[in-house]
Amino acid sequence: MRLSALCLLAVSLTCSVAFAQETGTPYHRAGELEVDPYEVSNENAGADPFTGQAMLEAFNGREGISRIVDDFVEGVRTDPRTEKIFAASDWKRLDRTLNEQFCYILGGGCDYTGRNMTEVHRDHGITRAEFNAVVEILQAAMRKEGVPFRMQNRFLAKLAPMERDTVTR
Ligand code: HEM
Structure with missing residues (x-):
């Protein structure tokens, strides 16, 4: 009896810690830098999602996306054309939010x-x-993952209008 009560306590403690970490603040997660509050919404992603599973399959699912994001982040971090702009970045957050967005x-x-x-x-x-x-850095990452050229271009076409949102000079 006493042992089962102890087990119950351990389980509920573990769950509440996990729950607190999971919910946390909606703006940043454990291990990430704090950011100013903003409205959390899928509309912030800047593009509507594809319907169906064809694109996800072409990118080898969430594991493929994760590998592409790893290469992409490493690329922008080290490429002489982008390294200075990304120098102060929160890599943990960038990795997480890019995975979510893609x-x-x-x-x-x-x-x-x-x-x-x-x-x-x-x-x-x-x-x-x-x-x-x-x-270009993203194209290289998609090529390395073996994403078919036509699907790379379909994804890039979704991102292209973001030039308006990101380019300021
Ligand atoms: C299609 C184009 C792009 C997409 C989809 C994109 C996506 C993102 C995302 C998801 C974030 C993180 C958002 C957050 O922290 O809440 C971010 C941050 C950032 N992006 Fe982009 N981005 C694009 C273009 C660019 C370009 C062209 C540059 C510069 C060459 C750039 C530089 C940065 C920097 C410096 C940050 C901030 C990192 C930080 O403060 O920690 N991005 N971007």
Whole structure:
């Protein structure tokens, strides 16, 4: 009897810790830098999701997306054309929000909880050349994952209008 009560206590303690970590604040997660409050919405992702599963499959599911985001983040961090702009980035947050955003847009059923594209890029003074460099880095990551060329282009077509939101000079 006493042992089962102890088990129950242990389970409920574990659950409440996990729940607190899971819910946390909606703006940043454990291990990420604090950000100013904003309205959390999938509309912040900047594009509507594809319907159906074809795009998700072409990107090898959420694992494929995660590998693409890893390569993409490593690319923008080290490419001489983008490294300075990303120098002060919160890599943990960038990795998480990009995974959410790509998964949401590709129809993977995720929610995007990051900031809106205009607001997050406003103060970075991004040029069109830098935007193009980011697209090239993403193309290389998708190519490495083996995403068919036609599907790469369908995804890029969704992201292309974000040039308006990110390029400010
Ligand atoms: C299609 C184009 C782009 C997409 C989809 C995109 C996506 C994102 C996302 C999801 C975030 C994180 C949002 C958040 O923290 O709430 C972010 C942040 C950021 N992006 Fe972009 N981005 C794009 C273009 C660019 C370009 C062209 C540059 C610069 C060359 C850039 C530089 C940055 C920087 C510096 C941050 C902030 C990182 C931080 O403060 O921690 N982005 N972007």
